[in-house]
Amino acid sequence: MSCEECCQRRGLGGRMIPVPGEVAAGCGLAWKTAPEAREELVAALEADGVPVEAMTVIELLEFR
Amino acid sequence: MPGRWARRSWRWSWSRLYETRAEVLLARRRRARTGRMGENMADTVLTVDARGDACPIPVVKTLKTLKALGALAGPGSVETLVDNEIAVANLTRMGEGKGCAVTSERLGEKEWRVTVTASAALAVSDAEAESATCEVPVPGAPSFSPAPRRVVVAITSECMGTGDDVLGRKLMGSFIYSLTQLDELPACVLLYNGGAHLSCEGSAALEDLRGLAASGVEVLTCGTCLDHYGIADTLAVGEVTNMYVIAQRLTGASLVVRP
Known part of the structure; x- marks a missing residue:
């Protein structure tokens, strides 16, 4: 939630979602944004002292 | 088939x-x-x-x-x-x-x-x-697939659960997002009482509710509730409904989910 607050205050795109099952089986919240925004996001989180547990890129494959 | x-x-x-x-x-x-x-x-x-x-x-x-x-x-x-x-x-x-x-x-x-x-x-x-079943298919016979479920989601508050409303709002947002990711979408999402705020301008759940509506999910918000909170002019997704329709949707559901 501190990540959400940080990103919204800085006007960074993205949104909060439940941690996807592809990443972890447990319960939790994650910040979802585009992979291209990674550097900007990392810098913002570091600047605000928001701890990062993990960052994962999920590729969605269209197979239907 | x-x-x-x-x-x-x-x-x-x-x-x-x-x-x-x-x-x-x-x-x-x-x-x-x-x-x-x-x-x-x-x-x-x-x-x-x-x-x-x-x-x-x-x-x-x-x-x-x-x-x-x-x-x-x-x-x-x-x-x-x-x-x-x-x-x-x-x-x-x-x-x-x-x-x-x-x-x-x-x-x-x-x-x-x-x-x-x-x-x-x-x-x-x-x-x-x-539980005996037909192992040999009957040509031209209709398949006996179970009747589709009619899942209705009743959202009665901006918060999911009680304890901490800040957490509750995040959880509700996560829940509505998760609805969009289901293989089987609900037939209807009802929003009443505090839940009516979620379908109005400024709601963080708007994007997901719009996605559900675009996928054919009926998104209905209680008109009495919108009037009560003075937000009738800000409804941003779905339709306004009344208690008759709410009662019909709830009683006609095969499953009512209330987060």
Whole structure:
């Protein structure tokens, strides 16, 4: 939630979602944004002292 | 649907159970009259008339009778009269699957007799008999897929759960997002009381509710609630509804989910 607050205050795109099952089986919240925004996001989180547990890129494959 | 197994379970009605039991009793009387009861159990023959019965009823009836045969006399045969070849194939498959000798004979244009001979008392559970299915597909038969569920999600608050409203709002946002990711989308999302805020401008759930609406989910917000909170002009997704519709959607649902 501190990540959400940080990103919204800085006007960074993205949104909060439940941690996807592809990443972890447990319960939790994650910040979802585009992979291209990674550097900007990392810098913002570091600047605000928001701890990062993990960052994962999920590729969605269209197979239907 | 061509190529799909016609499959359904068959629950026994008392009348059908009685029919089988009655035949067992008749057979017992016959044996008593002829004095053959107990002489040669392998001669015990029970007859099942399954003509006119749709799959899987012939199999169910035969299984029930095999069970009764085992309880009555141990080894013996069950002769089942059927009126279609599909039933013959299903009975043959069932009998052979239980280790019985199976013979079939065509008696007429639309009449077959399938004889299932058990060399020992068979163990047939009620559940097995009741859950018999058609292994051989019936050409042109409708598939017996279960009726689609009608899931209605009733959102009554901006918060999911109680304890911490800040957390509750995040959880509700996560829940609505998760709805969009389901393989089976709900038929309807109802928003009332505090939940009405979620479908109005400024709500963090708007994007997901719009996605649901675009996917065919009915998104309905209580008009009384919108008026009460003074936000009727800010409704941003779905339709305004009234309590009659809310009551109909809730009572007509096969499943109501209230996060």
